[in-house]
Amino acid sequence: MISKHHKLSLLLGVASFAFLLAWLVPTANATPGPGVAVKPNYPATQIDKGGSFFFKTKPGEPQTITIDLANLANYSQTLTIEPTTAYTSKEGSITYKPGKVPYDKTLKYKMRDLITEKKQKVTIPADRTKTVSFTVNPPKKDYKGVILGALYVKTENRNDNVNANNININNKMALVMPVMIKSQDKKVNPKLTVPSIKPDKSGSQTIINTKLANERPTTIKGLEIKDRIYRKGNPKKTLSKNQLYQLSMAPNSNFQTQNDFGKNALLPGTYHLSLRAHDQNGNHWKIEKDFTVSIKDSVIYNNNNWWWIALLIALLLIILLLLYLIYRQKKKQKELLKDQAK
Template sequence: MILKNHKLRLLLGIAFFSFLFALVVPTAVNATPGPGIAVKPNYPSTQFDQGGSFFFKTKPGEPQTITMDVANLANYSQTLTIEPTTAYTSKDGSITYKPGKVPYDRTLKYKMRDLVKEKKQKITVGANQTKKVSFTVTPPKKDYKGIILGALYVKTENRNDNVNANNVNLNNKLSLVMPIMIKSQDKKVNPKLTVPSIKPDKSGSQTLINTKLANERPTTIKGMTVTDRIYRKGNSKKTLSKNKQYQLSMAPNSNFNMQNDFGKNALLPGTYHLSLRAHDENGNHWKIEKDFNVSIKDSVIYNNNNWWWIALLVALFLIILLLLYLIYRQKRKQKELLNNQAK
């Protein structure tokens, strides 16, 4: 019994000192099995602050070269693509820089991607190595209001040998962004929130109302709260749909669709009204009141399984066609009768 207790104490002692050893000895962080990467900006002399991204002042038409260190944290060589992008607002109401086809807002005058000379660079960085890349930013030839926002979008390429023990392709690409923000003036620009359009839509069997929110100024909106409600014009006491969203952000001169769920309410033809209130973290407030129309065609297409309303609309349409036909036939008979009397 004494021997067993001695062994137990010995095991507990080994476990305790192993735990202390694990706390004291540092773990290597510069080699990872996955496609780890990191980037660091080398700030130009015109940089405003050192917050981890490029934010510098420009002179009209004067090119400026920026450099960035790209670190490969993986234990194998990696090929990366780096391309400039223009900031826009994603469908969930956040500032994003992902490349691809983007429906830019009509008020956007300058795109960061168009101002960067190098459209895409592909580099190979050795295991646990760092490589410097450079890009040339040429600002507009005239002074511009507000800011121009974009980024350098860094993405890893797939490896042919990136498989696990079961010979399954892991396909674990990694991407990150280095924001670029430039300005030529120190004058502050306040954002302007508008609603260019309100249209019905559908997701599966659910009826939605898409309210397009647009930031029409060359500055960002951050920490925005939006509250709205929709009702038939002239009947403000009955709310058909309401929505509240928090912590939204918008890129300069961009837009996105905020969706209202219409629930079980029938989307009937007629005029509706949107009442919207919004404010951001910088103290800007907006109040928007806007009418929008729903046509018979929209009602048939986008209604939320209210088949009896659709059937009623179709029946009314057929009745109208029948009445038009009867009126046409009656006029034709009258014309024939007049012609016969004239003979």
Template structure:
């Protein structure tokens, strides 16, 4: 039975934390363009930055250009903005159940796309529409998301001798930012949880950070240190800057365990963060449980702890030495008795 692996190349540019659509790539057969409406706040931008009102209904138009000499298939999704584990805003398609609990109105719940999939003839143009219906209740801040376009091209399918095939997909992102008022919203950072796990298959501890406000939290610097409970020595630490969080989102800020095995016990995390205007400081006690053994087995490049082997080996050596001395003394005593 053949196995299929999907390699996804996402092509986008970030401008004011919103993905642009003005992108070019030699091996991509298509491009997209947003048709900017009259209620666009900044008409210089290529993404949707719209001034909305409660209960307002609006249809957005996006053109899709096929620049190739063959028919192509494009699928599209409406997505909500999240924050990935690298601390950057992510517009790729994700299940709504993974959204942060503070996100009251994810874009996919108020924006519906006209066609999930379209076929575009060679050297032709098609368009898709996105119907938006705003909630009844007015809100401050922003609703942030995107329309994701993905090409699935049979000509890029490479079949290998092993029977595996790799299907390449190319994605464009058209940002959608909706706001109703100009009230300034202040971002807020929370520490939701601290837990041991694997980051890129390496042992780590993650501090789950949350921005619970409907505004982008940018220029974020984070400094985290982990201690064994009751001790002052820093076991592991991680400092990063220029992080950016989507509105009403969370992400796991990883503290690398430096290829050391995770050891069960009680630890303390001390984490400080700032965005140039605000400071946050957290101290949280957490435990690494019995699942550490399984995590260490799954981790790559983890340094093995040979302490118990040394203890067992030392005990065996001590017993052998004791037996040798006992045997020598016994033989000596026997010989003396014979004399």
């Protein structure tokens, strides 16, 4: 049985862990479910005892980390623990959910690849605890900044768990225990860039997708973004603007923001994105970038501006007709010159 002292220790650990998730390393929220508590057992190299793993490594020297899993429910539970790599969700927050993730090209080390045990499954009896260990294998050379990931703890469904009305209750839940490592004390400042800007559609609405990337091995927290889009050469007429608050980004990751183009026609030509951003640590970014909308993009992505589409098609037909007439004229001239040479 779990002693009252041990239960209190675990609950305090979970409380500290929740505080850390909100302020130090933003992450996905745990879903409601059965009683499960997760507590880290800090290694000797731990830097900050704030509720998650954050420790210093030596090149190529493995470190073992352990977590205590407590089953606070009145029935046996099976848990799956899987190491993951941190990334930035489409909502603009640091997350650790496993699955196929389009990692940024600047990401050099993935936490999942550095942990020996890829997945562990344990069954814990009611009101008991179990300790699970993982081996972290740091890069063989010193690395800049931090490498961020997590131990993703997920419970299995209990199909036999029914309420008084014989309705199955879904008791599946997930918790994350962040794992962050570094080998140097030198501070690394984040670098925010815009790798690409492309038109798209959301339902029937024309949008502009702007990919934002954090190209450095460090987190961005408290990120605020303001941007506007206008046709190049006409900065006084704003076609779309956007404002986002309280975002966070994982090291070497990216996500997309969307600008609603509203009722404005997406005409072919060159446009300009003017973006301003800053984070809670005083970093500021000013990004100015042109992007081009082709005739094809305009036809595909316009928001029901059918008269513009009809005009574009008409212009395209006129261009094709002119090219055909020029071709015919040149062909006749060649035939005439050939006849004169005989």
